[in-house]
Amino acid sequence: MSKPPLQGREVIFELKPFGNVMKITAMDCATLTEITIQGPLNASEAILKNNALKRLEYVLRKNGHIKN
Numbered sequence: 001m002s003k004p005p006l007q008g009r010e011v012i013f014e015l016k017p018f019g020n021v022m023k024i025t026a027m028d029c030a031t032l033t034e035i036t037i038q039g040p041l042n043a044s045e046a047i048l049k050n051n052a053l054k055r056l057e058y059v060l061r062k063n064g065h066i067k068n
Contacts, residue, residue, distance in 0.1 A: 005057055005066045013049055017041055026052040031065050 010029040015022055020041050026049070027034040035055045039048045060066045 005061075006053060011053065011056065013052065015045065015048065022048055024048045024052045026056045028056060028060060028065075031060065031063075033060055033063065033065065035059055 006028075012027045012029060014025040016025075017023075021038045022041050022043065023036060023038055025034060025036045033056065035052065037048075037052050037055050039051060057066070061068065
């Protein structure tokens with residue numbers, strides 16, 4: 001089975017609450033690519049980070065930084 005595309009890459013997360021939403025920023029340190037998403041304030045940190053990782057993976061693929 002192949003390894004996850006972001007395995008072994010350093011990703012920095014920042015979570016900030018705004019009203020009843022949480023703003024999640026994730027940055028890939030190798031490419032300095034940064035994404036921001038929003039989620040419900042009552043969602044677990046693990047779910048929010050996982051959603052941010054999926055979005056970051058999408059952007060990295062789109063920009064050609066990781067292969068399919």
